[in-house]
Amino acid sequence: MQRPNPDSIYYDDFIHLQEKLCAKIIALRRGRKLVQEDMADYEFSVRQYQRMEQEPSSIVSLWQIFKLAKAYDLDVCDLLDLQTSKNLLTQLFYYFFLFGVKLDVSVVLGLCHSRCSAI
Numbered sequence: 267m268q269r270p271n272p273d274s275i276y277y278d279d280f281i282h283l284q285e286k287l288c289a290k291i292i293a294l295r296r297g298r299k300l301v302q303e304d305m306a307d308y309e310f311s312v313r314q315y316q317r318m319e320q321e322p323s324s325i326v327s328l329w330q331i332f333k334l335a336k337a338y339d340l341d342v343c344d345l346l347d348l349q350t351s352k353n354l355l356t357q358l359f360y361y362f363f364l365f366g367v368k369l370d371v372s373v374v375l376g377l378c379h380s381r382c383s384a385i
Contacts (some may be wrong), residue, residue: 269323270323279374280328281322281361284322286347287322287345288319288325290347293340294338295319298338300318302316309333310333310334318330331345331346
């Protein structure tokens with residue numbers, strides 16, 4: 267898995283995104299009165315989940331984000347707390363761009379269909 271390059275002009279923004287996501291997953295877990303060990307039910311090792319909460323830079327893959335959303339019974343859009351369809355597309359493409367993931371627009375629209383009816 268490619269990690270963000272500290273020399274990238276987008277690095278600080280990406281780190282901020284990871285920090286916000288980290289804070290959100292901590293709040294979700296605590297709000298549902300779960301312990302980190304409960305995340306093993308969602309294909310996370312306890313150590314992996316601990317790292318995601320303690321070190322935001324360890325949240326780097328779309329697969330991790332997808333599993334987090336499933337664990338908290340949320341759409342990916344809700345987990346990322348994206349408010350508008352324009353903002354959603356911008357942030358998703360930005361995230362995928364950072365990791366060199368090539369996506370067809372229809373894939374992104376399909377991911378967000380339930381939340382982004384205005385697209």
